[in-house]
Amino acid sequence: MNRPHVERLHIGDMELPREFAGLYELSYNLWWSWNPRARALFSSIDAQSWAHYRNPIQVLINVEPQRWDALLDNEPFRAMYREVIQEFQSYLDDVDRSWFHRSHPEHADTLVAYFSMEYGLHHGLPLYSG
Numbered sequence: 001m002n003r004p005h006v007e008r009l010h011i012g013d014m015e016l017p018r019e020f021a022g023l024y025e026l027s028y029n030l031w032w033s034w035n036p037r038a039r040a041l042f043s044s045i046d047a048q049s050w051a052h053y054r055n056p057i058q059v060l061i062n063v064e065p066q067r068w069d070a071l072l073d074n075e076p077f078r079a080m081y082r083e084v085i086q087e088f089q090s091y092l093d094d095v096d097r098s099w100f101h102r103s104h105p106e107h108a109d110t111l112v113a114y115f116s117m118e119y120g121l122h123h124g125l126p127l128y129s130g
Contacts, residue, residue: 023045035087
């Protein structure tokens with residue numbers, strides 16, 4: 001099943017090495033917020049920036065180019081990247097196991113999003129009320 005394309009807003013100069021291009025899509029999907037390995041991946045890119053922002057987009061915007069060079073040579077990081085991206089892609093591709101698909105198969109090709117701002121999703125997603 002093809003996922004609908006959702007446009008993303010570029011909020012800064014985020015330059016990723018081709019080898020780590022999957023970080024872009026991952027950073028804009030809140031899946032990382034409930035996946036400990038994804039959070040560890042972003043933390044391992046820049047632990048200080050992660051501790052400050054707890055937001056992968058801000059981490060990726062602020063990565064110094066020489067840091068990417070070091071990570072490209074870091075096989076444990078590259079292995080973690082591959083594993084997390086594979087898990088993320090499996091999550092995105094496995095719509096047949098989702099509650100919505102099982103409960104409403106007639107709407108399998110419908111894109112649905114529900115946000116209740118009465119509850120915080122993650123502190124990386126600022127909420128404004130009033």
